[in-house]
Amino acid sequence: MLWEALGAARDLGRVHDIAAVLIRYGFGDLVQRLGMARALERAGKVLHLRGQDDIARLEPAARVRRALEELGPTFVKLGQILATRADLFPPDWIAEFGKLQDAAPAVPFEAIRAQLAEDLGDLPENIFAELDTTPLAAASLAQVHRARLADGTPVALKVRRPGIRPVIEADLRLLARLAEIVEAEAPDLRRYRPREVVRQFAHSLRRELDFSAEGRNAERIAASFADQPEIVVPRIHWQWSGERLNVQDFIEGVPGRAVAALPEGFDRRLLARRGARAVLKMVLEDGFFHADPHQGNVFYLPDNRLAFIDFGMVGRLPEARRYEVAELLHGLVDRDGGLVTQVLLGWSDAAEADSESLRADIDRFVDEYHGVPLKQLDFGAMLGDVVGILREHGLALPPDLALMIKAFITLEGLGRQLDPDFDIAGEAAPYLREVILAHHAPDAIAKRGWRGLVSVADLLAGLPHDLARLLRIARRGSLKLEVDVPPLKAFGDQLDRAASRLTMGIVTAALIVGSSIALTVNRSDSVSLIGLLGFVGAMLGGLWVLVSVWRGGR
Structure with missing residues (x-):
């Protein structure tokens, strides 16, 4: 199954590595179900389906997290994305995924010198007045070095790890195929949209590998805060930046992780408000936001x-989606269960969902906050509870909204670290009101109406042509109706294999009977040779049937 998807031996080594790690962490049955073991056996590679006792005693979530860490950067990034999907995983799994740290041993500077010189167009020592060969930080995709330009400007060099792209591309091909298998073989998991999740993840990771895209993201966000000097985004030095290298201004300040050690002179309450307004502006006003505003960034x-630094992961919310977000938050603040339910059902796109049951759970949830002052609302916890209700009802959010909710939860956590009385609901209220008013403004309504009329007119104008084409196809007898039922196809394949085994069994039995008659009726050498060859053929056919049955049952 997986072997046919690969189509070439280029990913075989990576398949072996992934299968070995999964088996070591007790997921040998998954390796078998996905066809990875069969693919490796065909290539002459052997896997021992045995786990380790100490690993077997771990909880499933911990085993998955450790396996992702060992599988390398692609899977670490995947785990970090899954940590944002509280609508798919229970809290203990989210907590485990949250432990995945994007850290890795540093590559020696001599190992990246040639790539760095190629990207700079000259030797590093000819470009920079100073260059620290010891990295400030090392992650799975890149490492950061501090340097100083000839004019004395301190800069940070983000250098991509040499040879990382082929490994990630192989992993993404395998993940795409695994998502297809999950959707085909596990109908109950289709509502989680595995192919869509992997597609979004692959797109995000490929953009994160392109450091020039990160530079463009930084410039776009910097432009939106051009009139707000209290928000700083490092400047990109494009003359030395590209796909594998990002040279930007070095930020000298107190990192978010050291908020407890903020020196005198910092106004914690003001910092919390400014941080909240910056993120709210990006999400609700600009529709383009930093999707990973954690303490290190x-x-x-x-x-x-x-x-703010590190704009490799960003989120995008179109105008219609921003209005829906505003409606959801407004419904939570105003304790309007009907509005919250309507928005969530629209997001999850689940036609079979029990809307009455969901509405009852939402009503009970918002009733718990009846009479609670806005300043005492834990907005992050409210959003976490909402996605928990979605998870209980088997509903999933689109990936862009999962990133947005994760950003909101992280934002409130940072704000409360600075100011225990931080009121994110109060900070968000003006932005929510502005989004809702803008959506219902006369010019916005007129624009949406005009677009609708144009779409209807285009549809009506093309209707005669489409009907004529449909009738021509029907007259020629070329009108076809295709129905794709994957389980039925799998059942047909099983019947085909069973028929092949039955046919081979009948042929083998016939060879045995015919050869026996030939040996007993006539004693001539030629007839005896024919009988002997018949027995040999019967033995080979019988062995084929036994091996086929054994492999199929396994």
């Missing part, structure tokens, strides 16, 4: 300024 600067 935020710095506190003098004069109560904030700096």
Whole structure:
């Protein structure tokens, strides 16, 4: 099954590595079901389906997390994306995925010198007045070195790990095939949209590998805050930046992880408000936001300024989606269960969902917050509870909304670290009101109406042509109706294999009977040779049937 998908031996080594790790962590049955063991056996590779006792005693979530860590950067990134999907996984799994750290041993500077010189167009020592060969940080995709330009400007060099792209591309091909298998073989998991999740993940990871895309993201966000000097985004030095190298201004400040050690002169409450307004502006006003605003990507600067770094992962929300987000948050704040249910059902796109049961659970949830002042609302916990209700009802969010909710939850956590009385609901209220008013403004309504009329007119104008084409196809007898039923196809394949075994069994039995008659009726040498060859053929046919039955049952 997996072997046919690969189509070539280029991914065989990676398949072996992945299968070995899965088996070591007790997922040998998954390796067998996905056809990985059969693919490796055909290539002459052997796997021992045995786990380790100490690993077997771990909880499933911990085993999955450790397996992802060992599988390498692609799977670590996948785990970090899954950590945002509280609508798919229970809290203990989300907590385990949250432990995945995007860290890796540093590559020696001499191993990246040639790639760095190629990307710079000259030797590093000819470009930079100073260059620290010891990295400040090392992650799965890149490592960061500090340097100083000839004019004295301090910069940070983000260098992609040599040879990382082929490994990631092989992993993405395998993940895409695994998602197809899951959708075909596990109908109850289709509502989680595995192919869509993998497609979005692959797109995000490929863009994250392209450091020039990260630079463009940074410039776009910097432009939106051009009139707000309290928000800092590092400048990109494009003359030395490209796909594998990003040279940007070095940010000297207090990292978000060290918020407890903020020196005197910093206004914690003001920093919390500014950080909240920056993220709310990106999400609800611009529709283009930093999708990973964790503590390591935020710095506190003098004069109560904030700096955001690392724009490899960004989220996008079109205007219609921003209005839906505003409606959801407005419904939560106003405790309107009907509005919240309507938005969630629209997002999950689940026609078979029990809307009455979901509405009852949402009503009970919002009733718990009846009479609670806005300042006492834990907005992050509210959103977490909402996606928990979705998970209980088997509903899943689109990936862009999962990123947005994760950003909101992270934002409130950072705000409350700075100010225990941080009121994100109060900070969000003006932005929500602006989004809703803008959606219902006369010019916005007129624009949507005009677009609708144009679409209807185009449909009506093309209707005669489409009907004429349909009638021509019907007259020629070429009109076809295709119905794809994957389980029925699998059943047909099983019947085909069973018929092949039955036919071979009948042929083998006939050879045995015919050869026996030939040996007993006539004693001539030629007839005896024919009988002997018949027995040999029967033995080979019988062995084929036994091996086929054994492999199929396994």
